Every structure is written in C-alpha cells, then in structure tokens.
Amino acid sequence: MSEQKYDYLVVGSGLFGAVFAYEATKRGRKCLVIDKRNHAGGNVSCENIEGINVHKYGAHIFHTNDKVIWDYVNSFVEFNRYTNSPVANYKGELFNLPFNMNTFYQLWKVKTPAEAKAKIQSQIDKMNLGEPANLEEQALSLVGTDIYEKLIKGYTEKQWGRPATELPAFIIKRLPFRFTFDNNYFNDKYQGIPIGGYNKLIDGLLAGIDLQLNNDYFDERGRWDSLAKQVVFTGKIDQFYDYRYGQLEYRSLRFEHELLDVQNYQGNAVINYTEREIPYTRILEHKHFEFGTQPKTVITKEYSQEWTYEQEPYYPINDVKNSGIFSEYQRLSQKEQNIIFGGRLAEYRYYDMHQIVASALKKVSVHFGEDNLGLGNNN
Numbered sequence: 001m002s003e004q005k006y007d008y009l010v011v012g013s014g015l016f017g018a019v020f021a022y023e024a025t026k027r028g029r030k031c032l033v034i035d036k037r038n039h040a041g042g043n044v045s046c047e048n049i050e051g052i053n054v055h056k057y058g059a060h061i062f063h064t065n066d067k068v069i070w071d072y073v074n075s076f077v078e079f080n081r082y083t084n085s086p087v088a089n090y091k092g093e094l095f096n097l098p099f100n101m102n103t104f105y106q107l108w109k110v111k112t113p114a115e116a117k118a119k120i121q122s123q124i125d126k127m128n129l130g131e132p133a134n135l136e137e138q139a140l141s142l143v144g145t146d147i148y149e150k151l152i153k154g155y156t157e158k159q160w161g162r163p164a165t166e167l168p169a170f171i172i173k174r175l176p177f178r179f180t181f182d183n184n185y186f187n188d189k190y191q192g193i194p195i196g197g198y199n200k201l202i203d204g205l206l207a208g209i210d211l212q213l214n215n216d217y218f219d220e221r222g223r224w225d226s227l228a229k230q231v232v233f234t235g236k237i238d239q240f241y242d243y244r245y246g247q248l249e250y251r252s253l254r255f256e257h258e259l260l261d262v263q264n265y266q267g268n269a270v271i272n273y274t275e276r277e278i279p280y281t282r283i284l285e286h287k288h289f290e291f292g293t294q295p296k297t298v299i300t301k302e303y304s305q306e307w308t309y310e311q312e313p314y315y316p317i318n319d320v321k322n323s324g325i326f327s328e329y330q331r332l333s334q335k336e337q338n339i340i341f342g343g344r345l346a347e348y349r350y351y352d353m354h355q356i357v358a359s360a361l362k363k364v365s366v367h368f369g370e371d372n373l374g375l376g377n378n379n
C-alpha cells in the first residue's frame with residue numbers, strides 16, 4: 001500500500017474547497033488542495049490589472065443575512081461598504097434597478113407609491129392573465145407590460161438563450177420589487193467586497209496548506225487518490241462517475257475584458273443592457289467595486305452562451321431532465337464512504353458565496369461530528 005501523506009485530497013480550490021481545507025487544517029488534519037486552473041479561488045478569483053482587482057469570472061458581490069457567515073469571511077479580510085445598485089440601459093435610456101420608485105419615476109414620472117401601483121395595476125388589468133405558466137406570464141402579472149418589455153424580456157432571453165415563454169417562472173422571483181426609493185439590489189443585512197480583492201480571502205483560507213495548480217484530478221486519478229485517506233470533491237459530479245447516466249447541462253458565459261485609458265468609463269460597477277439587439281447582457285467596470293481612483297480602467301462585456309464540453313460550466317440548468325440525471329449521480333455519491341462532495345459543480349446547484357461558505361461549514365461539522373457552529377438557514 002502506498003504511503004498516504006495527507007488526510008484529505010481536496011479537488012478544487014474554489015470557496016468550498018478552501019473553506020473545507022482551512023477547517024480541516026485547523027483541526028490538525030493535513031490537506032493537499034489541487035486545481036486544474038493556474039490560480040486558486042475558482043470563480044471568485046480576481047486578476048490585478050493596473051492596480052484594479054478584475055473579477056475575471058463575472059461580478060461577485062458578497063451578501064448575507066447571517067452574522068456568523070459575515071463575521072467568518074471578515075475574519076480573513078475586511079469587507080468594504082459596496083452596495084450593488086446596477087443600472088439598466090434600454091435603447092439609450094437609463095433606469096435604476098432593482099425595480100423601485102426611482103425606476104417607476106424614470107418610466108412614467110409617477111412620484112408616489114400609490115401612483116406607481118395604480119399605473120402597474122392598470123397594465124395588468126388590461127391583459128386578463130390566468131395563473132402564470134412561464135416566466136413571461138409571471139413577469140407580466142407582477143410588473144405589467146412596460147417593465148417587462150423594457151427591462152426583463154430582452155435581458156432574460158439573452159441570458160437564457162430561449163424565449164421567456166419557455167422559461168420557468170421562478171427565475172424572475174429572485175429580483176426585488178419595491179415601492180421605496182431604494183436602489184440596493186439585495187435585501188440582505190450584510191453586503192460588501194473584500195478590501196484588496198477576493199484573493200485575500202482565498203489566500204487567508206489556504207495559508208500554509210499544500211496547493212498544486214495546473215493539475216486535473218482526472219488526468220492522474222489513481223495517483224491523487226493514493227496520496228490521501230479521503231477525497232473532498234468539488235468538480236463536476238457527472239465526470240466523477242464517467243458520465244454513466246449522461247451529461248449534466250449548463251449555461252455558459254464569455255467575458256471580454258478591455259483596459260481603457262480613461263479614468264471613469266461608465267460611473268457604476270454594473271450596467272445591464274436590457275434590449276435584445278445588444279449582444280452582451282452587461283458591462284462591468286471593476287474599479288467601482290472598490291471605489292478605485294486609478295488613472296486607467298478595466299471593463300468587461302459579459303455574453304451569455306450555450307455550454308459545450310470545452311467551456312466553463314457556470315449556471316446549472318435545474319430543469320426536469322437535468323434534475324433527474326443529477327439525482328442518479330447523487331444516489332451514487334450518498335453511498336460513498338471516503339468521498340465528500342460539495343460546491344456548485346458537485347451538488348449541481350446555483351449557490352451564492354455565502355451559501356457555499358455555510359454549506360462547507362455544515363459539512364465540516366457533520367464530518368467531524370460537531371455541533372453546527374450556530375449557522376442559520378442560508379437558502
């Protein structure tokens with residue numbers, strides 16, 4: 001039998017793998033973390049360009065209602081006061097998001113909640129809608145025709161690559177809708193960006209832990225397995241089981257980064273382009289996540305695209321077909337003795353960062369037979 005130098009082989013240095021490795025190390029266990037990418041941190045990783053932390057895998061804003069999770073991440077790096085307030089550009093006109101009194105004023109010049117409600121209701125009444133069966137009907141029955149046509153339809157169809165009439169209603173329910181002048185995109189109590197970037201969070205979690213980058217677990221699976229007593233797997237669960245029940249599907253993204261010789265390009269971190277005709281869904285200007293004053297700026301155009309095997313799997317498609325395939329893999333994973341599955345790829349689930357941290361901490365406490373660390377419900 002080969003010598004097992006490590007207690008845990010952690011496949012994937014994203015937030016799930018990093019939290020697990022940190023917690024296991026704190027309990028005196030020895031971990032080896034591997035990643036197929038050339039950097040640690042998975043999708044929260046940033047690249048520093050001209051002094052600006054560029055969110056290479058799309059805008060990442062940390063938000064949570066759970067003080068335990070907020071204090072946990074702040075113990076590695078202090079967070080700033082960034083509040084996400086994206087702006088929508090529809091055919092050259094600008095609107096505040098999420099849908100709130102500022103948006104309603106910009107659309108119709110209404111000044112009070114009563115006027116806004118009456119305007120929306122008059123549009124809903126004209127449509128004679130029944131029980132909403134898809135995203136289009138759900139959106140129309142909540143916000144009326146103007147908001148749907150200008151701010152939802154084009155963006156949603158670009159984002160998901162199919163007509164809104166073929167999408168499930170729940171996608172739109174994530175978006176806040178309020179009758180106050182409040183442009184905060186999230187309802188959570190705590191929100192911010194790590195001062196100095198997300199890499200500080202990951203570096204803090206992985207400090208002193210063995211890390212090997214540019215290594216795909218599946219290229220030398222036997223050798224990696226032989227190095228540790230147990231495996232923590234945060235990659236794709238269908239690949240782990242050689243796709244025996246078929247491939248899980250994703251929605252992918254393409255990012256076009258540009259360094260511009262201007263100090264301030266768009267005045268906001270995120271501007272959504274909600275018309276169908278503009279091919280990208282949004283433009284990020286990274287310096288605004290950290291109130292940067294650098295002489296240059298980096299912007300990113302985000303394009304949504306179909307996923308193929310060569311592309312990064314970003315959003316799981318939790319429809320009936322894929323959920324069925326996933327439950328087959330999950331059944332196998334639950335029988336494993338020496339393998340812990342976690343994170344968005346292994347659990348085929350859209351997790352926000354605070355949910356990933358909570359889920360990793362819960363898995364740690366179950367695994368080590370401890371109390372659940374006072375964690376609240378993060379779903």
Ligand code: FAD
Pocket residue numbers: 011012013014015016017034035036037040041042043044057058059060061062063215216217218234235236253314315342343344345351352353354356
């Ligand atoms: P990942 O970050 O994907 O990490 C998995 C790691 O495993 C990767 O580094 C990968 O290279 C590695 N890996 C996979 N397979 C192998 C293998 N075979 N061998 C070796 N290594 C492997 N959350 C928020 O809270 N707020 C936001 O604003 C937000 N915005 C987002 C925007 C976008 C565009 C996306 C896609 C996600 C966003 N999220 C946001 C979610 C956030 O990215 C996730 O919650 C978090 O990154 C998931 O961490 P993870 O460790 O599960 O996965």
Ligand code: UDP
Pocket residue numbers: 088097151152153155156159171172174175272274
């Ligand atoms: N959405 C929209 N218009 C916008 C922003 C979002 O119609 O300007 C819809 C769209 O269907 C999207 C959903 O709301 O898929 C959720 O948006 P959110 O920004 O929460 O999702 P993200 O893409 O950041 O995960």
